[in-house]
Amino acid sequence: MSPTAMASGDLTVVALSGGIGGAKLALGLKRVLPPGALSVIANTGDDFEHLGLTVSPDIDTLVYTLAGLSNTAQGWGRADETWTFMSALAALGGPGWFQLGDGDLAMHVMRTHRLAAGETLTAITEDLAQSLDVGAAILPMTDQPVRTKLVTAHGLLDFQDYFVRQRAEPAIAGVRYAGAEAAEVTAAVRAVLSDPALAAIVIAPSNPLISIEPILAVPDMRDAIRRAGVPVVAVSPIIAGQAVKGPTAKMMQELGQEPTAANVLERYRGLVDAFIADPTDIRDLEGQGEGVTLIGANVMMRTLEDRDRLARLVIETAASLVDGAASRTGEP
């Protein structure tokens, strides 16, 4: 495989992603890949039921970002959103801690209604994404409910309670993915991972604890990724000891790990073939590759060009691994 082959439209890419940070790279991948080449396996561990509605924050962030509907200034939600529902809800004594935009509600209402009718989250998400012309497959990691919970001194907290209502302030002693044991990799996820055209699997720069590892906690997900037999390239969500966004660094520290790119790599050890991180982080990792190709690059994505550049680097890295492996094994 070469970047040229990639651009020809013959090859496909699968990304594992959480919300905001991962969606930025997913957007870059969608932009630099041929139409329809990208599938994103989305974390559903932070899905929750609020006011009777099933909310899937990471799926929605991916959908809005890839459809060009996201509020880039705010970092979440939809552009041109209005908030009349929340005002009316407050007047009715309803809960105000989780913001539901008026336009955003359409996703939640449609999803909830169709789930109640017995459709799968995968089928519903495919339909909604298609309606919005997302241009990539957004695949829930599973159709069974998996709910990330945080072990704290106040007991086990639901993810959104911890993350939004309590602003990730409580110290955590552990992370649980409730329901993961009973979850199954979907047929759609299996299909993209076993597609003969698959050229690379990308682990987006999302929070390992609450975005990537819930995906990997679905039984057989890790094996399905390894069985794909293509390069797995991860991008660090940590830059020089700081999370680009969100509580990744704080959470890692509370779990007794320095919030370093090195520790992110440790979490992905055995799964990834290449690891892309800030050059300073890669220098610190020198000699610790142990079979993982280490690439130093600017992984901060401020502009659209940053997203495209990093997406190209990810694809080139995967291509170089195949070429390298081909050379090593003497294949043409």
Next chain:
Amino acid sequence: MSPTAMASGDLTVVALSGGIGGAKLALGLKRVLPPGALSVIANTGDDFEHLGLTVSPDIDTLVYTLAGLSNTAQGWGRADETWTFMSALAALGGPGWFQLGDGDLAMHVMRTHRLAAGETLTAITEDLAQSLDVGAAILPMTDQPVRTKLVTAHGLLDFQDYFVRQRAEPAIAGVRYAGAEAAEVTAAVRAVLSDPALAAIVIAPSNPLISIEPILAVPDMRDAIRRAGVPVVAVSPIIAGQAVKGPTAKMMQELGQEPTAANVLERYRGLVDAFIADPTDIRDLEGQGEGVTLIGANVMMRTLEDRDRLARLVIETAASLVDGAASRTGEP
């Protein structure tokens, strides 16, 4: 009882009402009565489930109207409403035939969520109305689902399908109140109807077929009204052969009845003690009172003053019937 006693705060009034037309008179009654004196038994026959949400159009119209939140220009829904949800829903391929305003959605979401948690529609409505400072008790006619359906050449149509989606265009051959047999008068409705302070029961100028008769179809509702032993005063929704609003005239004609105040009175015969209609309609009714006091008055409510004036007339009429009865029976 006299209008003066009524205004003293000792006496209460119960109104039976559908949506828009009935809510106008309910607002007048609330305004001319002492605080807390008015209870409205609301039609729930046009409630329906849409996108998984339980929508109660007449309850909401009453709540918004009495809380001063209604869109008086439009005739339904909330003032200062926005429509971002509907735009987003359309983009997702969702149904556009029933308009759900962004603020209005808060009512539907809260109601649906609390119904799913096992609360009664009565308890939920009380809470929501209290939050919005409605200043009157809005009492669902029953906590069991009753659904008005129309017999048409295309089969049995759900009310909102007929009324909103098909704009009341199909000719009707009958009206059914599905679920009515199994419905029960609520404790709250029984309480206001058996309150010793009750001075009058008002049948608002709503469509008899789809607003008032669903209420009367709840088993024991008619008897509970008669047992109250207070004057029952109805206001005609028909003025000179025309419905003030909506398809009342058309529906009555299709059911083989001239759309006249006289025929409305016939439908309420045995239940009402007084009937207020346009003076021209009352002239046509001459000699057909048969125990019903006929009052000619302007029943068109265009302004707030119209509502107050008609509300005062209703109360005075009820008071005069008690005074009259008292005179007739020789009580002081």
